[in-house]
Amino acid sequence: MPHTSPLTRATIHLDRLSHNLRLLQELAGGRPLWPAVKANAYGHGMVPVARHLVAQGCATLCVAHVSEAEALADAGVTARVLLFSATLPEHSEAVVRLGCEPAVCTLEFAAALSRDAQRLDRPVTIHLMVDTGMGRVGIRAEDAPAFLERCAALPGLHVRGLMTHFPRADEADKTQSLQQIEQFRRCVEATRNFGIEVRHMANSAAIFDLPDAHLDAVRPGIALYGLAPSAEIANPRVRKLEPVLEWKTRISFLKEVPAGTGLSYGHTYYTNRPSLIATIPAGYGDGLSRRLSNNLDLLVGGERCPQVGRVTMDQSLVDVTALRGRVALGDEVVIIGRQGDAVIGADELGDRLGTISYEIVTGISQRVPRVALGGNT
Ligand SMILES: Cc1ncc(COP(=O)(O)O)c(C=O)c1O
Incomplete structure (x- = not known):
């Protein structure tokens, strides 16, 4: 271990x-x-x-x-x-x-x-x-x-x-x-x-x-x-469900880059202004699908920030320019869950990928430790 x-x-x-x-x-x-x-x-x-x-x-x-x-x-x-x-x-x-x-x-x-x-x-x-x-x-x-x-x-x-x-x-x-x-x-x-x-x-x-x-x-x-189970459930009590899983990571690297910088494999994204780019240690090896590249928001400092460039096996990039001066190495980044009033659900990732929340949560890989809280309730 x-x-x-x-x-x-x-x-x-x-x-x-x-x-x-x-x-x-x-x-x-x-x-x-x-x-x-x-x-x-x-x-x-x-x-x-x-x-x-x-x-x-x-x-x-x-x-x-x-x-x-x-x-x-x-x-x-x-x-x-x-x-x-x-x-x-x-x-x-x-x-x-x-x-x-x-x-x-x-x-x-x-x-x-x-x-x-x-x-x-x-x-x-x-x-x-x-x-x-x-x-x-x-x-x-x-x-x-x-x-x-x-x-x-x-x-x-x-x-x-x-x-x-x-x-x-x-x-x-x-x-x-x-x-x-x-x-x-x-x-x-x-x-x-x-x-x-x-x-x-x-x-x-x-x-x-x-x-x-x-x-x-x-x-x-x-x-x-x-x-x-889906967005078509008629019973209003479905809204009383509370998501059990939160998937979080932290900023492992932070850099300023000039406008026109190509990011990650294939340079599928170029910055269009001087940008502050955070790296997170999560990628498709953790179950964060590569097909989410440039089509995903993450929560940083209670705000939605766009993921940019290709999601790679172990690391991905987030544009945190909007948080300049308010973001630091080691800060929490939410992939699924809540930060302040902002929420990203497994459904949202499922919608972006054309799949269902079932596949998103089931697809979080073994490398990601599950930390259980609140066992006595
Ligand atoms: C036979 C059977 N019963 C019950 C369930 C639970 O389904 P759900 O997760 O939609 O509640 C499943 C899930 O695939 C199943 O295969």
Whole structure:
């Protein structure tokens, strides 16, 4: 472990995570919340986030892959762990040993789980993933009874849940999502005799806008981290979310340059006046996309300042001419977060890149330490 703390860091405000958790719990009418902590908790740092959520009473956490369940187990996180993504039969032994609960959508995987459950004398619990319109993984809803019939004949295998996922719950037009709820409701009806305990389908968008989808448990991801699933969420309570992550760095070099100076690789920017240019130790190696070059603002001294020239792997440039006399080496620079009254959200970076906040926060690289604050709230 290096001893020198990097200047570029992500601060994780656990008190805001608690706030968002409570808001989502209220919206879900007290149903169990099963937070998605996959992909390093959407870039927020999986283990500290998971520990905090468990301390806040979350008994189930969701990840995408077996390796993530392993990382939680290695860190001593004791929650039930649901696996969202399709898993190959070759990982069935790891699933059984870990005691996590996979979403299952092939008989091959169900059979492999049953075999390993018997061999290791450890029953395994699964959730049947039904594709009601996502078009990614899952069995067809009409095949669910026959699939469950086959599962019932597999010793050591317990089907605890029936689940599906929304592709368009974050859109203003809910027509397709409402059809999915109806289709899932029919699937629940058709599988009533199989003793399934929990039915679940709601992601963050559905928690806000589709109360009929709340069912027995909800699976929020993005909203827990204080980010709106999209700009089209109708429920005004989406504005109560508090972004959990702030991404900050500091000025590592400051120089005056004359008008007409070409800056950074390719000289994609020339100063048009004598300028004060700050260097920050953050670049695409930290997850600050090179495609943001010359199309990004940062906060310095409580003001928006333009990023100039190409974002490079480790360093980028900011025009701080407007702050002449008020800016110094070592000053804080905000990439995502607040400074005084000024705010830059992950959504803003997403809009500039033609993507979504999910990709921005998840894309902050491993080099950036996540520093968790406020763990007792
Ligand atoms: C199956 C499943 N459920 C729930 C979620 C959480 O979604 P969101 O982050 O939009 O709340 C995801 C995220 O991708 C998912 O794949």
